[in-house]
Amino acid sequence: MNWLSTSSLKASYFALLSLPLSIMGCALEQEMSRTTRTAVEQVLLTQAVEQALENLSVRLPNGATVDVSATGLEEGRSRVHMAHTERGTIDHSSHDILYIRDTVAAELGRRGYRVTPHHSASYLVRVMAESFGTIQGTIFVGMPPIQSVLIPFSLPELTFYKNQSQSGYARLHVDLYDNRTGEFLGSSPKLIGRTHYNQYTVLIFATWNRTDIMAPPEAGE
Secondary structure, eight states: OHHHHHHHHHHHHHHHHHHHHHOEEEEOSOBOOOSSOOHHHHHHHHHHHHHHGGGOOOOOOTTOEEEEEEEESSSSOOOOOOTTSSOOOOSOOOHHHHHHHHHHHHHHHHTTOEEOOTTTOSEEEEEEEEEEEEEEEEEEEEEOOEEOSSSSOEEOOEEEEEEEEEEEEEEEEEEEEETTTOOEEEEOOOEEEEEEEEEEEETTTEEEEEEOSSSOOOTTO
């Protein structure tokens, strides 16, 4: 009986000593999303593209007909498809690339250009999606959850300070071609869009968000 009591006391003593060691800060500069894209992540991406296109400059005749294609660093890459050539397009472009392509096409339409199929367009606007994604990071100061086989109870996470940050990033440019001759006409400058959504927690219960996206999704609304 005395031996069991001594062992229990030792286990409790070591567990208490480990508590201060568990209180630490942890910073992850980059973390890949492990889940399906949340509403927040989707808005970060879409608004980053819209922000990038605010600086889009296309030097083509007013009202010109354009065909828009897009490519990026993914398995499904599209190739330049011009009239009267044997070049084709890949059949399985990713949804990200299709979204970027259609967003650029809509922006060109708002500026007075006419978006038409490749066989009848005078110009080809090829969107080069250099980067499109999110970065997630966490800064945590506190005690992580503790569950021990020696002590018959567990402790939840105790947060002194926690910052869960998400950033959306889009970087692209467009190349312009004469769709009848294949002549390269030039490229736009680099177009970059950045967005962020940060969630802060202090002393477990005080939580707030800071973001630059419009009408961010909120849980419970």
